[in-house]
Amino acid sequence: MFNRELVKGSTSLLVLQLLNERDMYGYELVKEMDRRSDHNLQMKEGTLYPALHKMEKQEYIECYWQNQKKGPARKYYRITAQGKEILAERTSEWHRYVQVMNNLIGKNES
Amino acid sequence: MFNRELVKGSTSLLVLQLLNERDMYGYELVKEMDRRSDHNLQMKEGTLYPALHKMEKQEYIECYWQNQKKGPARKYYRITAQGKEILAERTSEWHRYVQVMNNLIGKNES
DNA sequence: GTATATACCTAATAATTCTAGGTAGGTGAA
DNA sequence: TTCACCTACCTAGAATTATTAGGTATATAC
Numbered sequence: 115m116f117n118r119e120l121v122k123g124s125t126s127l128l129v130l131q132l133l134n135e136r137d138m139y140g141y142e143l144v145k146e147m148d149r150r151s152d153h154n155l156q157m158k159e160g161t162l163y164p165a166l167h168k169m170e171k172q173e174y175i176e177c178y179w180q181n182q183k184k185g186p187a188r189k190y191y192r193i194t195a196q197g198k199e200i201l202a203e204r205t206s207e208w209h210r211y212v213q214v215m216n217n218l219i220g221k222n223e224s
Numbered sequence: 225m226f227n228r229e230l231v232k233g234s235t236s237l238l239v240l241q242l243l244n245e246r247d248m249y250g251y252e253l254v255k256e257m258d259r260r261s262d263h264n265l266q267m268k269e270g271t272l273y274p275a276l277h278k279m280e281k282q283e284y285i286e287c288y289w290q291n292q293k294k295g296p297a298r299k300y301y302r303i304t305a306q307g308k309e310i311l312a313e314r315t316s317e318w319h320r321y322v323q324v325m326n327n328l329i330g331k332n333e334s
Numbered sequence: 335g336t337a338t339a340t341a342c343c344t345a346a347t348a349a350t351t352c353t354a355g356g357t358a359g360g361t362g363a364a
Numbered sequence: 365t366t367c368a369c370c371t372a373c374c375t376a377g378a379a380t381t382a383t384t385a386g387g388t389a390t391a392t393a394c
Contacts, residue, residue: 116321117314119233119381122350124325131329141372151324161351163374186359186372204227205329211226212322214264215234218257219241219315229350232381251341271382273343296341296390 115154125157125165126174127208130193130201133175139188140166166191174200225264235267235275236284237318240303240311243285249298250276276301284310 132143140162147155169175174197181187193201242253250272257265279285284307291297303311 117233117317118351120317120321122232122381123227123229125350128325128328139372140374147328150328154320154324155328158352159373160353160355160375165350167374182359182371184360185370188372207226207230208325208329210264211230212326214261215238215318216322218238218260218265219318228348228382232350235381249341250343268383269342270344270384270386275381277343292340292390294391295339298341 115156121155124208125161126169127201127204128155128157129162129165129169130174130197130204133191133193134198134201137190137192139180139190141188143191169197173197225266231265234318235271236279237311237314238265238267239272239275239279240284240307240314243301243303244308244311247300247302249290249300251298253301279307283307 128147129143132138132146138146140159144157144159144162147157166175166177170177170191173194175191175193177189177191179187180190238257239253242248242256248256250269254267254269254272257267276285276287280287280301283304285301285303287299287301289297290300
């Protein structure tokens, strides 16, 4: 939907925000982002899974397996205390970025 | 200033917007972005020059040399009709992107 | 004559995303 | 019962873009 490069860099912000609301598994994150963005943010699995693994290494999130009665097991992710700090930073950065951009390109156009 | 990946993808939008206001040369674009963003967007020359050359190939902009009485010659860039179309698209895309993101991460925080 | 500012440029590296696969469990229809 | 499809995980290679770290040249100030 969006220019791939424009959205680049907001993956971790989005994931941390969703996990801050509740624990989710990878496949669910993809569907949830699609749903809540009205199909505007269609993150690919090939983008999400490596990003999750990186954030796990950085200890922004941690995971646990949950077997299902039906279907494949799910790997749930939970945000850590450190992850919440990063989320706050990234959110603040996002808002500053939008302000700066809007100043430059004109807030009121189309 | 900002996460390098967050800003990725907005280079062409920024350049087209500035050139839509008036013709500028590369070095000036770098300084002008820095100034108008209160030093938040410090685009590197290594980012800008290749981006300008690409947009020239795409015919979004065109250039002309202007010799100076003092100092090195300047390569001025002018936005084309096609560039103006792209600018309108990119601007609209930017605003949609901000809306979608704000919906997901919560408009009112920090 | 040396440092600094202006003004252009590029090759190599880094970071991220997408493409295009793969594995496996379970359901429903022909 | 086989084939398609959905769930759910994963990764290697290609593509894109930004930064780093240089280079060239003109002109001014000390």
